[in-house]
Amino acid sequence: MKIKTRDMVLVALFAGLTAVGAFLRIPIGPAPISMQNFFTVMSGCLLGARLGAASQGLYVSLGLIGVPVFTSGGGPSYLLNPTFGFLVGFILCAWIIGRLTEGKKPSVAGFFIASLVGSTVVYAIGVPWLYVILTKVSGVDITFMKALKVGCLVFIPGDLVKVVLVSWLSSRIVPLVARG
Numbered sequence: 001m002k003i004k005t006r007d008m009v010l011v012a013l014f015a016g017l018t019a020v021g022a023f024l025r026i027p028i029g030p031a032p033i034s035m036q037n038f039f040t041v042m043s044g045c046l047l048g049a050r051l052g053a054a055s056q057g058l059y060v061s062l063g064l065i066g067v068p069v070f071t072s073g074g075g076p077s078y079l080l081n082p083t084f085g086f087l088v089g090f091i092l093c094a095w096i097i098g099r100l101t102e103g104k105k106p107s108v109a110g111f112f113i114a115s116l117v118g119s120t121v122v123y124a125i126g127v128p129w130l131y132v133i134l135t136k137v138s139g140v141d142i143t144f145m146k147a148l149k150v151g152c153l154v155f156i157p158g159d160l161v162k163v164v165l166v167s168w169l170s171s172r173i174v175p176l177v178a179r180g
């Protein structure tokens with residue numbers, strides 16, 4: 001399989017942008033508000049399933065080998081960080097958004113619905129991971145409902161704004177560039 005230079009550049013670009021997103025954060029609890037998922041969702045919308053997921057896979061791999069691109073650093077021990085589930089979710093999120101939008105007419109509504117589905121997957125992996133690591137590894141005494149609150153509910157307003165913005169931007173950018 002031949003990999004195009006353009007594709008490699010786009011994958012590296014979105015891995016880099018997601019890393020920048022980790023620096024744009026507000027610490028509020030076990031998981032911070034961050035701009036990572038803004039770029040995750042955008043990678044799925046703009047690059048499609050294969051390249052979007054590759055960009056997020058590259059991002060997570062760089063963090064795991066020790067490049068401090070996550071909100072609390074990096075390294076293999078991040079597997080036991082309460083927020084690692086969100087990072088796993090990023091890969092699947094980009095892939096799902098790409099699959100749901102590829103070959104379709106680019107519309108704000110189409111990108112919005114796909115981005116909501118993808119973002120739900122980030123929470124579906126992120127919240128149980130957060131709960132298990134906090135309770136079983138860190139010994140924190142919290143209920144699953146509390147984990148749902150600090151790992152999902154607090155982020156919904158901000159993440160909705162991100163998703164609306166990405167959907168609008170993508171509906172304007174995709175017609176100008178062919179997706180790989």
Ligand SMILES: O=C(O)CCCC[C@@H]1SC[C@@H]2NC(=O)N[C@@H]21
Pocket residue numbers: 022031032033034035036037069070071072083084086087122155158159
């Ligand atoms: O440790 C990391 O680098 C991952 C942080 C994940 C933050 C999640 S992504 C979904 C939700 N929305 C936010 O703004 N923050 C959390």
